[in-house]
Amino acid sequence: MGFLPSYRARVDLKLTAPxxxxxxxxPKSKAIVAKEEQHIAPGLQGFAQSxxxxxxxxxxxxxxxxxGNRFVDLIGGIGVNSLGHCHPAYREALHAQIxxxxxxxxxxxxxxxLISEVAEVAPKGVDRLQLYSSGAEAVESAFRLAKNATxxxxxxxxxxxxxxxxxxxLAVNGAGNQRSYGPTPPGHVLPxxxxxxxxxxxxYPTCDIACADLxxxxxxxxxxxxxxxxxxxxxxxxxxxxxxxxxxxxxxxAMAKEHGAIFIADEMITGFGRTGRWFASExxxxxxxxxxxxKGFGAGFPISGVLxxxxxxxxxxxxxxxxxxxxxxxxxxxxAAALATIRTLKGExxxxxxxxxxxxxxxxxxSWPDKLRWVGDVRGEGLFLGIELxxxxxxxxxxxxxICQEIFRxxxxxxxxxxxxxxxxxxxxxLTIEEDLALQGLALLRESIAAVALRHGAG
Ligand SMILES: Cc1ncc(COP(=O)(O)O)c(C=O)c1O
Numbered sequence: 001m002g003f004l005p006s007y008r009a010r011v012d013l014k015l016t017a018p019x020x021x022x023x024x025x026x027p028k029s030k031a032i033v034a035k036e037e038q039h040i041a042p043g044l045q046g047f048a049q050s051x052x053x054x055x056x057x058x059x060x061x062x063x064x065x066x067x068g069n070r071f072v073d074l075i076g077g078i079g080v081n082s083l084g085h086c087h088p089a090y091r092e093a094l095h096a097q098i099x100x101x102x103x104x105x106x107x108x109x110x111x112x113x114l115i116s117e118v119a120e121v122a123p124k125g126v127d128r129l130q131l132y133s134s135g136a137e138a139v140e141s142a143f144r145l146a147k148n149a150t151x152x153x154x155x156x157x158x159x160x161x162x163x164x165x166x167x168x169x170l171a172v173n174g175a176g177n178q179r180s181y182g183p184t185p186p187g188h189v190l191p192x193x194x195x196x197x198x199x200x201x202x203x204y205p206t207c208d209i210a211c212a213d214l215x216x217x218x219x220x221x222x223x224x225x226x227x228x229x230x231x232x233x234x235x236x237x238x239x240x241x242x243x244x245x246x247x248x249x250x251x252x253x254a255m256a257k258e259h260g261a262i263f264i265a266d267e268m269i270t271g272f273g274r275t276g277r278w279f280a281s282e283x284x285x286x287x288x289x290x291x292x293x294x295k296g297f298g299a300g301f302p303i304s305g306v307l308x309x310x311x312x313x314x315x316x317x318x319x320x321x322x323x324x325x326x327x328x329x330x331x332x333x334x335x336a337a338a339l340a341t342i343r344t345l346k347g348e349x350x351x352x353x354x355x356x357x358x359x360x361x362x363x364x365x366x367s368w369p370d371k372l373r374w375v376g377d378v379r380g381e382g383l384f385l386g387i388e389l390x391x392x393x394x395x396x397x398x399x400x401x402x403i404c405q406e407i408f409r410x411x412x413x414x415x416x417x418x419x420x421x422x423x424x425x426x427x428x429x430x431l432t433i434e435e436d437l438a439l440q441g442l443a444l445l446r447e448s449i450a451a452v453a454l455r456h457g458a459g
Contacts, residue, residue, distance in 0.1 A: 018415020026067025093340030137162025160239030240424025241386030301337030
């Protein structure tokens with residue numbers, strides 16, 4: 001990868017990190033959090049809440065809190081922050097649009113440009129786009145469309161899968177957050193090719209992707225014969241940035257076809273360059289019927305969408321006037337944000353950075369099992385990287401949540417924001433992160449794990 005040019009993010013505000021001024025959280029953060037806590041409802045994103053920090057400003061992959069502490073950001077808004085905080089091109093595009101038009105669903109130049117530029121990079125022939133504002137909303141819409149297109153009603157997802165928190169998406173979530181919300185709409189949750197935690201305790205490639213056979217068998221035993229859609233993350237985010245063998249997706253597509261169901265790739269996290277390609281499903285050579293997009297697509301502005309094959313998106317009533325629309329879908333500001341994102345991804349050759357920095361982070365991670373007893377597995381594709389912390393490498397028993405939370409706090413005190421509060425650590429920094437900062441972030445994480453391990457007699 002050494003031949004690729006070194007990427008220097010275009011930032012007009014340069015913040016350096018780590019830089020620690022106070023205990024974390026500092027007094028100003030504490031005061032703001034206390035004010036908010038008087039009336040905010042519980043249930044905020046866990047890492048934001050447990051950090052206790054209030055953000056003052058951010059640039060590139062550095063976040064500064066109101067007490068002047070600066071953190072290396074390896075969370076990246078869980079895949080939302082594709083361009084880095086406050087990218088100049090993004091800010092310019094939004095500033096320009098805010099002075100022109102901000103509300104409404106009329107066609108605009110910016111939306112027309114966005115639709116055609118997304119179509120250019122979409123999987124071949126999956127080039128009709130409807131826009132929304134959240135990921136779950138896009139997934140729900142894809143399910144409605146699949147029902148209209150097939151006249152059927154069941155949906156299938158996978159163990160470890162996550163597609164949102166609305167009722168339809170809960171039916172196919174295998175991440176555990178469906179509990180306490182039953183009954184959900186008719187859905188099936190099938191084994192996924194998570195090789196580190198293989199459902200059949202086999203080893204790739206000699207397994208011949210037996211988990212896909214198991215999924216197929218389970219589905220055929222459970223379905224009422226009315227399967228409308230199979231939805232799959234080409235690589236699973238919430239499960240711990242899990243990367244299945246490429247053949248798995250091909251097998252899932254074949255299974256959907258067998259049932260006459262619509263094959264949906266949920267590329268909410270993996271789309272728009274996260275893995276070094278426009279879409280992670282390209283790695284398997286499959287063309288989905290529908291692709292759901294969001295998160296990094298808008299680089300911070302709430303915009304999501306359903307991409308579909310022309311023949312699928314004609315299904316009614318989804319395709320009727322107002323049948324698939326929403327109040328904010330295609331909002332002019334959202335369109336400007338997503339258009340600026342696509343153009344910057346292309347114009348600044350950011351995928352080269354994703355591949356180069358991702359490879360260098362993965363090479364560093366690969367040395368960790370020799371250095372850190374708790375590290376059971378490391379994996380990565382572009383800037384989509386995962387680490388499994390285990391109590392014991394043989395049993396693969398996950399490291400206790402309390403210890404992981406200690407690691408998270410240890411990282412904070414050293415100037416690091418990483419999703420290390422759970423045993424399946426997910427790293428997805430901004431696609432523009434510079435190599436030296438990314439490696440510095442990893443060094444902070446390694447030191448944090450080592451320090452906590454030492455305290456627990458596992459050094
Ligand atoms: C793969 C995937 N699909 C859908 C969603 C839901 O997106 P949102 O939180 O925008 O509703 C998420 C969120 O994490 C996700 O990871």
